Amino acid sequence: PALTAGGGAAFETGGEGEGAGTVGTVSEAAAEVAAPQQRAFRLCVDARALRATMRFPLAIGHLYVKLKLPPELEVVAVSEDGRPHLAFKKPHATHPPVDLARGSEAMLDNGFHAVEFASNVVVLATALAQCPRVVAEVWHVDKYSKDAPLGAASIGLAPLLNEPYLDGYA
Known part of the structure; x- marks a missing residue:
């Protein structure tokens, strides 16, 4: 099985006080340098569909x-x-x-996952530059045995440094 091009990842940013220009004292500026400001981010991943080729190892799979x-x-x-x-x-x-x-495609339910977190922009950009990857594992469910992994795909997050979203989805 392969994840279709319909899946994607996105970052959304938010922050308070953007564009508010104030003049502060030297001690305030030093405090801002010592304690960098945290910003709010949201990492969104959306797995939408699975497609099986003719080489799919099962006649019919019960997958998640x-x-x-x-x-x-x-x-x-x-x-x-x-x-x-x-x-x-x-x-x-x-x-x-x-x-x-085999040879078919199925839409996934509840494949959207979003995580909201706070981070410093420079620290997050440094982490993204190290090419972290979201891993999507495909599992087969069988009521007579435990779940078995069938395959995996990974999505690199480094391109989020250039654009706030991948595959045209924000």
């Missing part, structure tokens, strides 16, 4: 996708309360599983 966010971003992303963000530790799984036959 696990989206794993890059652990490199776990270090720089903090939640609203200042703690490390837990969304980078636990994978997001599409549900319910979809039935997929």
Whole structure:
């Protein structure tokens, strides 16, 4: 199975006080340099469909996708309360599983995953420059045995340094 081009990743940014120009004292400027300002970000990943080629190993598969966010971003992303963000530790799984036959395509339900976090812009850009990757694993569900992995695809996040979104989705 392969993830179709319909999947994508995006960053949205937000911050308070943008464009507010004030003149401060030297001590205020030194404090801003010592404690860089955190900005709000949202990492969005959307797995929309699975497509099986004629070489698909099963006649019909009962499949779901696990989206794993890059652990490199776990270090720089903090939640609203200042703690490390837990969304980078636990994978997001599409549900319910979809039935997929050889040579067909199936739309995934609940494949959208968004994580809101705070980070310094320079620290986040440095982490993105190290080419972190979102991993999408395809799993087969069988009621007589435990879930079995069928394949994986990865999406590099380094292009987000040039554009705020990939594949035309914001």
